[in-house]
Amino acid sequence: MRVVIAGGHGKIALLLERHLTDRGDTAVGLIRNPDQADALRAAGATPIVCDLEHTDVGTLAGHLADADAVIFAAGAGPGSGTARKDTVDRAAAALLADAATRAGVHRYLLVSSMGVDDPPTAGTDDVWAAYLRAKRAAEDDLRARDLAWTVLRPGRLTDDAPTGQVTLTRHAGSGAISRADVAHVLAALLDTPHTAGATLELVGGSTPITDAVQHPQG
Template sequence: MRTVIAGGHGKIALLLAELLTRRGDQVVSLIRNPAHAADVTAVGAEPAVLDLEHADAADLLATVRGSDAVVFAAGAGPGSTAERKYTVDRDGSVRLADTAERAGVRRFVQISTMGAGQPPTPGSDDIWAAYIDAKTQAEDDLRKRALDWTILRPGRLVDTAGTGLVTLAAPPVARGDISRADVAAVLAELLPATHTTGATLELVTGDTAINQAVAALADRTISDGAAPVAD
């Protein structure tokens, strides 16, 4: 399986790339900074220096074409402006989805966030509100496309070691933490899981082994608005 990961130098993306390459998959990681190439290579992936905000469309298409799946793991990151929440978290996903459609790559997994799809919590600062709005718009765009998409909304991300135990379900899921390592492990399971196509899933630490949580999704309808399916 050949997978292109946008936001390839992010913490989740690096963990995911290592998991995929260990099982024999080919991974191409899109990065903005050439200095990050060594980190990508170290986890077994192929770096491709392409900035989603500014890359030439033909170069992006050539990189995506021939892949089996695309993962949108990019984000403007802490300290960025409200404007960049839209140009990266929303527009970057839109551009990658456009490219996947043009390249004939149907499988598209988008990392979103818990809180997307709802108005920001009253009292939220402008940056957080923009982030939630950008993620919501990116999700809405993806749902309209003829792609085999899955949207994953992790809870609050932490850098603790993964437990391998999660709650993975259609929204709403009670808010909680989730390690980046477990997010990466869930993504690795979701990529070949065609029964999750068309699903929006929320993810926090829980009591179910990751492979069992993903497999259990096949037992019930998990389209948007369905009841939780694994906990």
């Protein structure tokens, strides 16, 4: 399987690239900064320099040639303002979907966030509120498309070691999850076509990942 990952230098993406490579898949990471290329190669991935905020759908579609799936794991990141929450977390996700459609890539996984269903409460930090709105808009855009999409909403992310056991459900409430376990769940979702059309929340739990992905709760 050839998988193209937008946001290829992110913590989850690097873990996913290593996991995919170790199991015999081909991982391709889209990155904005060419200085990040060596880190992707070290994870076993092929880096492609492509700034999702400053490219066009045709160029991006060319990078998706022969891909079996795309994963949007990009984000404006800490320190970015409200404007980039929109241009990356929403607009770049939509651009990737446009490019996937043009390139004939039907499978699309979107890494979103828990908490996007509820409007930000009064007093919420402006940047965090913009992030939640952007993620929700990206989800809504994807649901309207003729793609085999799955939305994954992890809980609070940690750098803990993977446990291999999770709770994957329509509504998880709250909780934490290691980035490594998120990466392994994303890989398992690629192998599970019947999860297309599902929006799933992910936190730590007691169900082995393979079983959790085969039979999400809720």
